[in-house]
Amino acid sequence: MxxxxxxxxxxxxxxxxxxxxxxxxxxxxxxxxxxxxxxxxxxxxxxxxxxxxxxxxxxxxxxxxxxxxxxxxxxxxxxxxxxxxxxxxxxxxxxxxxxxxxxxxxxxxxxxxxxxxxxxxxxxxxxxxxxxxxxxxxxxxxxxxxxxxxxxxxxxxxxxxxxxxxxxxxxxxxxxxxxxxxxxxxxxxxxxxxxxxxxxxxLQSFCTGLADAEGLGSSETLLALVPLALSQVGLPFAAALHGTALVLPGRDLSPAGVCELVEKERPTVAVGFGAALPGLLAHWRAERPDLSSVRRMVCGGSPVARPISRAFEEEVGFPIVQVFGMTETSGHGSFSKLPADVGDDPSEETLGYYATSQGRPLPLVEMRIADDTGTEQPWDGRTMGELQVRGPWVARAYAQEGARPDKFMDGWLRTGDVAVIDALGYVRIVDRMKDLVKSDGEWISSLRVEEELLGHPAVAEAAVVAVPDARTGERPLACVVLRPEDDGSVTGEQLREFLAGRLAPTWVPDTVEPVAELPRTSIGKTDKKTLRARYGAGRA
The missing domain is CATH 3.40.50.12780 (ANL, N-terminal domain)
Incomplete structure (x- = not known):
């Protein structure tokens, strides 16, 4: 034959x-x-x-x-x-x-x-x-x-x-x-x-054009807020492949600079870091720039709190779509498009997929959660484990250093994130392993406490870290940046009282400290390492 x-x-x-x-x-x-x-x-x-x-x-x-x-x-x-x-x-x-x-x-x-x-x-x-x-x-x-x-x-x-x-x-x-x-x-x-x-x-550039991913195509205009200095995202390659018009912000990633570009160039989709959203929201609330051309904003780098997602959806007028990604995954490996299984009517359930989930694994990418021995855990939306990833654009070793066992396990990338995966395959990051607070044998999610703090109308930004405690081993401590109009009018004790009705008593931080600003890493994330060093000796 x-x-x-x-x-x-x-x-x-x-x-x-x-x-x-x-x-x-x-x-x-x-x-x-x-x-x-x-x-x-x-x-x-x-x-x-x-x-x-x-x-x-x-x-x-x-x-x-x-x-x-x-x-x-x-x-x-x-x-x-x-x-x-x-x-x-x-x-x-x-x-x-x-x-x-x-x-x-x-x-x-x-x-x-x-x-x-x-x-x-x-x-x-x-x-x-x-x-x-x-x-x-x-x-x-x-x-x-x-x-x-x-x-x-x-x-x-x-x-x-x-x-x-x-x-x-x-x-x-x-x-x-x-x-x-x-x-x-x-x-x-x-x-x-x-x-x-x-x-x-x-392969990743092809995938970026899929409807269940960024959906880039020749009818879209992309505002790339992830700096070209971070090539792991690969957006320029995807835009070139799919004929997407491209808007590059130079080095001005300030909220005012971003909004000015949107008003002038009318992009349909923006891709950036979740850490920039509180500042962008505060600027929009103060100045009300016209951002109506944007149909969606894709964010990675760190989970986006539900109050921030809700504010963009209900006030600004476009959804925040979360992805999971890191340098080792060549930008991202999951995308949070609303699943057909839950319908498209606005509700707490449908908003939850945008607001609290980093989405499903992209085609060709596999994800699992595993315990310390590498045993895969069930996809029930409750069982926690380390998120592990593999696929054709996921690293299997570091340049000149090989596959370190603390980062790679049997072909899987160990992300260092604690997550759950539900029955539909949607990933939700619970916390970074290094950011979980272990208090008297109980694991406390810093991200969950931050999300509740951001639900207070006076709080613009929040960060929770573990500090040593002689009795329980560790306790959560929170730093908050208040909105300018509320600065000085809300105390840390009042914020603790606010949390008391929303969290288990053991999850409420012993200290909630208003600060002028939060320290940032080189890519704009909250620098919790600096906060732990600053408050680790009780210098609150």
């Missing part, structure tokens, strides 16, 4: 993603904020300049497999690097610009980056990194300011592109070759590198 087979075609960025942006969606807009101005371009122009950038990097000696670092904000030039570097066979390494200089130097050395593309406005920050490097790197300056002064041996990005011959034909790349890399934030030790292949990037 004659055998038939489909054609083997490599799942790579230069074979699938870049050509679609260049040919099928050449006229779709790409808008970026550069400094205080808006730069308007198209996907066709972005790819044309990406070919020039590839030619320039080739002339500078960059070869397939070499690492190219970026130290830059979310602009069209950074986007050009996203397509140019992997398409020419090199590896894009986006560096988190909010890390300390010593950490930046560590990851640049660890990744063995050959060259750095640096925003001119960030050059002073990069110069503080250089003394900590094991060797000097050539610097190419991306002009994001009006400053045109020459700086030592740094090269000018636009001059290089103007002189370069565009790379007319992309080289053949293996689908299992590395395409881009990102590092964890290093909040619990040295940052860890995760390398994403061409295949994993293409």
């Amino acid at each position: 004659q055998q038939h087979a489909v054609s083997e075609f490599p799942l790579t960025i230069p074979a699938l993603i870049t050509p679609r942006a260049e040919k099928l969606y050449a006229g779709r807009p790409v808008v970026s904020r550069v400094g205080t101005a808006l730069h308007r371009s198209t996907w066709g122009e972005v790819v044309h300049r990406a070919r020039r950038l590839a030619g320039a990097l080739d002339q500078l000696g960059i070869r397939p497999g070499d690492r190219v670092a970026t130290f830059a904000g979310s602009t069209h030039r950074h986007l050009e690097a996203y397509l140019a570097v992997p398409s020419m066979g090199a590896v894009l390494h986006t560096v988190n610009i909010n890390l300390a200089a010593e950490q930046v130097a560590y990851i640049v050395d660890h990744a063995d980056d050959a060259i750095v593309l640096c925003d001119r406005s960030l050059l002073a920050d990069w110069r503080r990194v250089e003394p900590h490097l094991s060797r000097a790197r050539r610097v190419v300056l991306l002009p994001d300011t009006d400053d045109t002064t020459h700086d030592g041996d740094a090269l000018d990005y636009e001059t290089l592109l103007a002189a370069a011959e565009p790379m007319a034909t992309w080289p053949a790349v293996a689908e299992d070759a590395p395409a881009h890399t990102s590092y964890t934030t290093g909040t619990t030790g040295l940052p860890k590198g995760v390398v994403y292949t061409h295949r994993s990037t293409v």
